[in-house]
Amino acid sequence: MNISVNVSAYFLQQKDFVQILERLLNQYPELPKFSLEIEVLETTALENVSNMSELVHLCREMGVNFALDDFGTGYSSLMYLRHLPARTIKVDKSFVRDMLVDMDDRAIIEGILKLASVFNREVIAEGVETVAHFEALLEMGCEQVQGYGIARPMPANQVSEWVLNWKGIDAPFAEE
Template identity: 50%
Template structure:
């Protein structure tokens, strides 16, 4: 079991769904600032599926943009989705935000995201949802796909 008294708040990241955040931008922003004061971080989830206004990136003090899986899953076959993902990666960089690509279902999508500059991802290609009690064993046995390691080496050498 987790001992809640020993969890560092800077290890906590809460997700705000983009479409919910815009309902009352000032109130959401104020809550985020209060939570930041105790070290809690925030991610803007499902980015790209709502209004995706630059105002939200500028006014919401989130640390992370999560690129919605609806765009990520087809970046190998759909030029429009690839363009959207590239655009969100560019926005994240421009505003100094971290990014996580959702929907990484296979190694090839992960390779393409690495090539685009996105090195954080989630999806069934990494792990399926699991009870928190199984996470330590998964962490001990998980190995990055060799293709990802090769791309990372090439990019770091460049």
């Protein structure tokens, strides 16, 4: 199971960020490479693309992936997508929420999925709260989602039990 961690712009901009991360990773040698993913807000990543790109490359050498969080809400640009080697793009929930009734939001998601495919990136749709949203995203080719429809936030010590007992996408919506 992969773990994603949101990291603030302030912490990413520290000169010793890579050294701190390396020291922390060395404390857990059993952690498989690339099972840790750092999520950074799109707007944070775009503030200084060349520095962020270098940081991402250094972290990838250590076996850590990056995700662009809230994609589409900042100043999305093909140039940034090309030069910022984040493995994952997370579609912001503001597009997912209304995609069933707003064809512009649906078109944005479809466009992001196509761009991600061209740039060989993974996509995760945020804010999936209903079976209808999940099914529409799956139909568009988005197989990774997150949101209250999957699970509510939970303490780390409850994750293993949740994984063992999860019955699929329909289970969380049974009360609807």
